[in-house]
Amino acid sequence: MSQSMVGKHAMWPKENDVIFSISGRAQAAEKAFGMDNVINATIGALMDDSGKLITMKTVYEEYKALDNCEIGAYAALEGQPDYLEAVKKVFFRDYLPEGHIRVLASPGGSGAIKLAVWNYTNEGDEVLTSDWFWSPYVSIAEEANRKVVNYQLFDENRRFNFESFKEKFVNIAEKQGRVFTIINTPAHNPTGYSVADDEWDKILDLSKEVAKDKDKKIIFFVDSAYIDFAGDDDVCRKFFKKFSNLPENVLVLVGFSMSKGFTAYGMRMGAIICISSSEDVAEEFHYSCVHSCRANWSNCNRSAMAVLSNIVNDPKKFKEYEDEKEIYKNMLTRRADVFVKEAERVGLEILPYIAGFFVSIPCDNPKEVCEELTKHNLFAVPLKMGLRFAVCAVSEDKCKKAPSIIKEALESLEVKINN
C-alpha cells in the first residue's frame, strides 16, 4: 500500500468533478469547431447568446465604485450588519414570515448548506432530499459522515410525490428522532420544478403532526439559490409566509445566494437564514453558526456584501437592478419555453419544468447518453437518473435544436442496446 497521511475520514476516490470535466471538453470542442457548431449546456450560469458570461451592469458598476476600505477590511464573522438586513429585505420582500429571524453570511449558497448540515445533524445521520438533486449535497453530507437518502420527487401525475416524501420522513423521524430535509425550491436544480403552495401545506402539516412528539427535531433546509429566476418575484415567495408560527421543534433554515440573482458566482457570497418561533432556537442558531464560520472560513468577501447593501438600500439602484434582471429573466424564459415546446413536439420526455436554469431529461445510462451526444457536439451533464441541460447557458436557437438531437441519441442508443 502506498504512503497515506490523511485521516481515514479524509480518504476519497481520486475522481475529478463530473461537471468540470464535461465542461472542459465542451470548451475544447468550441475551440475546435467554432461556437456556432457546439451546444454547451454544461454551465450553471447565465450566458449570452455568444457564450459569454452575463454580468449585470448594475452589479458590477457598484462593485467597481466601492471604496478600497469596503473591499479590503475584514468583515464581521457573522457578516456586516447592513448586509444581513439587505439579505432579509431582498430575499423575503413582502413575504417575511412571523417569528425570530436571524441571518448570517456564508460563502455562497454552498457555505449555507454546510453550516446547516454540520450544525443540525449528528454524525451518521441520514439527510433527506429528493432523488433528483444537486450532487454536492452528497459531498457536504459525506465529508462529515452523514448520508443522503432520497424520496421520489415526482408522482405519476408529475407533481410532488408526497407519499414517497412522507414515507421517508416518518421513517427517519422514528429511527433517528431528528429529521433534516433539504428542499431545493423554487426553480429546482436540476429539474426546474417548484414545490407548489398546496404541496408545502401537506409537507408542513406532516411536520406539525410529527412535531407533536416534543422529542422530535424537524429541520427544513430550503435551498432557494434560484429564486431570482423562479418566475414572478412575488408569487414564488408566497410560501415563505407558511413558515410563521411553526412549533418550536420545527426549524426552517433558508439558503440565500448572490450567485445567480446578482450574476456574482465568483464572489462567493450568500447567507443562511433562520426562521423559528423560539427565540432560544434563533439565538442558538447564531452562536452555533458563528462558531462554524470562525472555524471554517473566518469571515466572508466584504466587497460583495457592500454591493448587495448598496443596491438593496437605494430604491433607485434597486429599480435599475430589477429592470436589468427582468431582461435576463425574460431571455431565460424564452429559451426554456422553446426547449420545452420542442421537446414536446419531437416526443422527448422531460421532467416538469416551471422555472430556473436547468431542464432535466430522464434516461437510462446517462453517462453513455452524454457520451453519445458529444459526437453531435452537444454537451450536457450526466446525473444519476438522466441528463441536465442548462438552458441558462444556451441560446434560443440552440435550445430549439437540442431536443431532437437528444431524442435521436436516445433512440440510437436504444437500438444499439437492443441489438
Added chain:
Amino acid sequence: MSQSMVGKHAMWPKENDVIFSISGRAQAAEKAFGMDNVINATIGALMDDSGKLITMKTVYEEYKALDNCEIGAYAALEGQPDYLEAVKKVFFRDYLPEGHIRVLASPGGSGAIKLAVWNYTNEGDEVLTSDWFWSPYVSIAEEANRKVVNYQLFDENRRFNFESFKEKFVNIAEKQGRVFTIINTPAHNPTGYSVADDEWDKILDLSKEVAKDKDKKIIFFVDSAYIDFAGDDDVCRKFFKKFSNLPENVLVLVGFSMSKGFTAYGMRMGAIICISSSEDVAEEFHYSCVHSCRANWSNCNRSAMAVLSNIVNDPKKFKEYEDEKEIYKNMLTRRADVFVKEAERVGLEILPYIAGFFVSIPCDNPKEVCEELTKHNLFAVPLKMGLRFAVCAVSEDKCKKAPSIIKEALESLEVKINN
C-alpha cells in the same frame, strides 16, 4: 431547559469574539474623544497614522481593472491554475523546496488551517502548538472535536523552547501515532517571533528521528500569514529549503494568505501548500482537500486570484508592488522599533519581537490589565497569558507613548492587588 435544535457537537457558549468586542469599544472611544486621544492597538491590519486602513495602490488598481468575467465566473474548486502557480512563485521565491509541491486555493489563511486540521487529524486528536498562539486555532480544532495542547514557546534565554517542544511532540507521537503541529512563523502572531534556522534544524531532526518508526505520521502546518512583513524577503524564506527530501511520513503543509502581504484581508484569499517527498502523499493531499473545498465553501473569490496572478506574472507590476510594500514594511519596522526601545527604556517586559504585526506583553490577569488600560484610552487585546499590542495599527508617536502607559497600568494594578 430551553428548546435546542442543534447537534450536541454544535452547542457553544454564547460568547462574542473578544477581539471584535474590544475593537468596537476602541472605535467608540475614538468617536467620543477624537482619534488623537485614543491608542487603538486591537486591529490586526496595517493602518496609516490617521487610523485608516492601508490598501495598496498596486493591488487595488489591478482589482478594479479586472474584466467582469474574471470576477463573476465560478473559479475551479482547487483554484485557478494561474493563481496556484503564482502562489508558488511569490511564496517560495528562490527557496522552493525539492519534492512534490501542490497548491490549493482557500478562503484566507483560516481556510488553509481548516483544511489541514480536518484532513490530517482524527477525531479526538491532540493538535500541538505553542502556548502563545492565535486563538482561532482552538476554534478550528474544537469545532471538529480536536484538542489544542501547548508547548512553551520560549526558554529562559528568550529563544525557541526546544526541550518543551520535544517533550510534547514525543508524548503525542507515542500516544496517538500522528503528530500534527502548527508553527506560526516567521513573524509569529501574537509575539513577532520567527523560528530561527538552527531551531528549525532541531525540530526537523527530531521529526526525522521519530519518523524512523514508519507507523508514525508527522505533519507540520507552517502558518506563514505574516511572511510578507517578516523582515528581509529572502532571509525569512531560507528555512523552506529544509523541507526538501524529508521522510515520506513527514509532511509539511504551509498556509499562504493574501490578507497581509496584499492588504486584501476582506477578499478572503489564501492557499494551502503541500510539500512531500512522496507523490502519493501529494496526490492524496489534492483529492482530500478538493473534497473538503466542495463540501465547505465550494470555490473561492475569483477576482482576488486574478489580482495575484496578474501582479506576480508581470515583472513590472511585481516590481511596483514590491516597492510599495517596502514603504509599509519600513513604516511597520519603525513603529515596532520605537515600541521595543521605549519598552526597554521604561522597563516594560515584552516577548522577543523580531518582525510582524504584533508585540506581546506577558502579564497576569490580562483581562483586568486591558480594562485598566481602557481608562487611559489605550485598547489592546487580552490573551491567555498577556496582552497583544498591534503595532501594525498604531502610529509611531503612539507607539512611543504606549509602553509607559502599559507599564504604569501594570504597576497600579499590582499595588491594588497587593493592598
